[in-house]
Amino acid sequence: MAANQVTAQARGVVVILQGKAWIVNADGSRRTLKLGDEVQEGQIIATEDGSILELALPNGQPLSIASGRELLLDANLLGIAPTDPTEAALKDLNSGAEAVARALTTGTGDLSAELEATAAGLGGGEGGESHSFVRLVRISEELVSLGIQRNADSPTGDLLDDPLGGTAQDSPLPNATATTTTTTNTASVVIS
Template sequence: MANATVISITGRAWARDAEGNVRELSVGDTLQEGEVLETSDNGSAQLDFGDGQDPILIEGGEQVAMTPELDVDEIVDASEFAALDEDLEALLAALDDDSIDLLDVLDATAAGAGPGGAADGGHSFVRLARIAEDTDPLAFDFGMTDLDGLPEEEGGALLAGDLGPDADPSLIVTLQPALALEVSAEASAGQVAFSIGSVTNFDGLDPSLGGTVSYAITGGNENGYFTLGQDADGNPALVLTETGAEAIRNGQFDPAGSSVTVTGTQTIGPFTVQASDTASIDVPMPEPSLDVSVDAALELDSSADAQAGQTAFTIHSETDLAGTRS
């Protein structure tokens, strides 16, 4: 069996079985005989065949089929080398003798497709095991075309069509106001101002190909009232910054800054989908008040005591700033 264990991944890598099922690979996963390893553009994967040899590095945009030829467990008898030497000597002699027909020297199988190549003339990825001397590690270039996302292979390997020839995944992002304040004085940094949600339409693609949705503030928020955070349940949300909370408490919250746009981005295999939503919140404004009282203060024993400038009334006032700055 040509089983291999993935010991490192750069970028992304997938395995496709004979039925066309695709699974994304992680370090520690095992590739079974009959599966095809696919690496993303600019990615790579390192495989350990458990044979005591150095791991094999598969570069980005490559495809390697796990075929029986990859098995290196078979012990090679030394007599096979002697047989190969005899065949080589006979071939060299035939090349020097014009009277000998090379077709009489070569085996019948040497003229057609054999273990060294595929029946359609393509390449088969055979790992050489029958080497009688030490060699330096070799870097193999399979000559594949650079591809974006999942690579394609003619003749039964991973095709874009296997992901759905008409696949058109999409993403919906929702932004909902969530700030609950009775009075402006209750505003504080970290309070949830908006809840963020999303729904993915995979359009027939395997949901396991979908990555996590990432969010970014892409509009509004010029005053820096909000930032990305989480609600009490760990769900994505926009929360008040200290700037936003202070503006609410002081009655200086700019209504134009209450609107904000959030964009979500998700990778689904070779696809990247985006969606945005915009919402705004209403915040309570502080209500400062003024209380004025007037009390009689003129005290005269007789009218003859009345003089200009005597206090007739006292006036008192009390201001409630309701959290605003004095």
């Protein structure tokens, strides 16, 4: 009965599909995937260029498969592979201290020649653990103007276009005029 439970958990479910994706059988034939389809360990999934495919794995994690790819679903990918206890075991943490003490007591010479190479320095350890290039990404951001255009030739930066559709030449500036009003104190003023 336990084997049936493991088999039932060894499935992923198609939760997002935009474009086309297939299961490729051992004989090379293809079966089109659709939302809700289950995929199992040992199957090969192929995606069309420009498509988006996401599976819900048995452990609850999503798995996005890039467009234009073929992917073999195995136990490690589905998260059902049995774990080996030795993978998680820590090596003896005191072995480094013992090696340093032994090298110091014997006085044979250079500690760097006697001990394991460190990750410090220009080489960064034994080498081969990383790439030798730097990836530069250029971010292109385009700014949109506010729609107010100013005359670049004018020292005051006059507006070229009126937001209401006219131009600065069509719209003369308003003139302020002073007016004087005289009243006599014979009547009271009531403001309501």
